[in-house]
Amino acid sequence: MTRNRASILLTLAAVAGFVAWFWCRGEQFLAANGPTFDEPVHLAAGYSYWVTGSFRLNREDPPLLKMLWAAPLVFGEHPPYPYDVARETNNDHWHVGDAFFFHSDRPPRELLAPARRVNLALGVCVVLLTGWWAFRLWNSRLAGIGAAGFAVCDPNLLALSCVLSTDIGLTLFALLACYLVWEYVAAPSRGLLVGAGAALGLALGAKFSALAVVLGLGTAGAVFVLMGGRLALPNTPPDVSRGRALIEFAFRLGLIALVALAATYGFVHFDQWGSGLKFQLTRAAHGDGMMYLNGELSRTGWYHYFLALFPIKLPLGLFTGALLVVLTSRLVRAPRSAFLFVPAVVFFVLASYSRVDLGIRVVLPVLPFLYIVASGLASRACCHTAGGVLLALCLVWAGVSAARSDPHPIAYFNELAGGPRGGLRFVADSNVDWGQGLPALKAYLDAHGPEVIYLSYFGTDRPEAYGIRYQALPAYGRVGAPGGEFIPADAPRHVVVVSANNLLGIYLNDPDTFAWLRARAPTAILGGSLYVFDLTGDAAVVQHVRTISVK
Known part of the structure; x- marks a missing residue:
């Protein structure tokens, strides 16, 4: 009993340590990053x-x-x-x-910080739920620690927990719905049924792409039944066919989810959920911008975008751990595992089919399932005694990679991509530049000057809010007329700062506006998203910059 109690305390201490590190890094993010676009x-x-x-x-x-x-x-x-x-x-x-x-x-950042901490708390819930499901799945406290560790060591999860994006809320509620159904099939109860339905409704109230979660859960239920499982309401007579029992269960689950969703609109405004869904389904008619992959621009996107993104955007320690478990574990063959694998696969496939190629945030709900799978290295069903060592190595690898990205995890890329500078060759948008970089620019100018710069900023933040003096270049995102001032032709220094998305021309009227800068080595890269070029002494280039300046 004493040994078991010590094991529990060590597990709780390890998870608490991971959560504390996650929160501290989140606070660093809040201090170092300005408002993102939305x-x-x-x-x-x-x-x-x-x-x-x-x-x-x-x-x-x-x-x-x-x-x-x-x-x-x-x-x-x-x-x-x-x-x-x-x-x-x-x-x-x-x-x-x-x-x-x-x-x-x-001040804007005083308005933003409390709201961001709410989202950071949701991210902590994802970490804890991931660790708990891994513990329940693998029957191993070490696996629970490992899953929480992989979650904490993923810069993508941290970044999206620190900005007001609906992706982390969707991820939490989708994961909770899948987990509760997974528990339900082993021990059906009304409490688990209501909890799963409520979680599904909250997911639909978080983001419209939760419809893919609904389809994923439905598909998982069908696969579970086809593999010999039985998914039915509590106290359903055994003589009821498995197909009919599944339909009755799905109807009851959907009804609970619908009530929970309507509650998020105060019931009387529930019709607006349909209006919003209609807008999302007709996004193309509202003039979406360009998308970028491997040096190409497209208005329609690519089916293989996320397949190309995962190998360079996910920590390689996580990628390696998940791959080893899939290759060595028999978990995939268990009928109950359908609720772990199928919803993630369906969501990924539908996201790829939608071709809304705006960044890894679009498929964030898939990532916790990878943390859980990778934690299986600690399971006896996977790698026996070597599993603990492999788990530790993969966690350390992921953790070191994550620490290098702080306090700017939005622009994280793994070793295969070569960091933010290398990653920009492959993908952009919210993978790199979400308009968050003005605080880093202010710090750089205070340390290195000059007093006034040429600036092409992507985002809705305001340079004036930080005391940044600039002459405006073509840009995207500013609400209202651009501000700024004028730099004399005989100024002692001429420094151009261009946001990564503008450098690639993704949203600009002329995508080649800054093509002449792309092959030039930047003086500095700030927060992974702002590229600094010192053009002092290059009269011809400075004249070109002054020609394209926004009057």
Whole structure:
């Protein structure tokens, strides 16, 4: 008994240590990174739901997570809401978000930090749930520690836990729904059924792509039954056919999910979920921008985008661990494992088919399943005594790689890609540059100068908010007319700073606006997203820069 208690305490201490490291790195992220592209909109929208009682702003995303993010402001200092801007712009969420952030009586980062910590807490829940499922799956405390460790050591999970993106909430609720159904098939109970249905409804209230989770769970249920399992409501008579029992279970689960989803809209506004879904299904008609892969631009994307992305964006320690387990374990053959593998595969396939190639965040719900699988190195069913050593090696490999990316994990790429600079050869957008780099730019200018720069910034943050003086170059994302000033032709230094996405021309009217800079070695790369070029002394190039400056 004493030995078992010591083992439990060591396990709890290890997981607590991982969580503490995850949170500390999250705080470093908050201090070092500015608002990403959509964060002003998401926070302003969530705040508007609370103070106006309407869900009209930013309908293309469900309200649940946005309301959670805004709760610290609503129940805290309660900053003013820009009713006048909302009225004048007919609830244009970009203008409302800009006014809420940059025309408030509080600094933008003070508004953002509490909301980001809410999302960071959701990320911690993903870490803990991943570790718990691994413990239950492999019947090994070491596997539970390993899964939590792989989660903590993934810079992608950390980055998306620290920004107001709906992906981490979807990941948590989808993982919870799959886990509870996995537990249910072993010991059916009304509590697990209600919990799984509620989690599924919350996933649908987090992001519209949760429909892929619904399809994945449905497919997993069918596979489970075909493999000889029985998925039925509690107390279903044994003489009821497995097919009929599955249909009855799916109907009850769906009904619970529907009620939970309607609750996220306060029931009376539930019709707006359909309006938002319609918008997402017709995204192309609303003028989506370019997507980038391996040096090519496309408006339609690629089916193989995520297959090309995973090998360079995931920690190689995680990739190696998961591959070893798949090759050596018999877990795949167990009927119950359908709820571990099938939802992840279905989600990945549907995301690939959708060709919304905006970054690894689109397939974030797949990653916790990889953490759980990789933790199987600690299971006797996998690698016996060598498993613990392999698990430790893979975790250390992933952890060292993750630590190198701090405090800018958005731009993380593994050793195969060669870091952010190498990764930009393959992919861009939110994999690298989400508009988060202005604090790093301010720190660089304070240390190295000059006082005024030429700037092409991708994002909705404002350089003026940091005291950055600049002459504007063609860019994307700024709400309203660009600000800035004018650099004299005889200035002692001429430094150009270009966001990674603008350097590649992804969203610019002319994709080749900065083509002449791409082969030039940057003086510095800030936070993986801002490229600094010192052009002092190159009169011809400086003249070209001045020619393309935004007047």
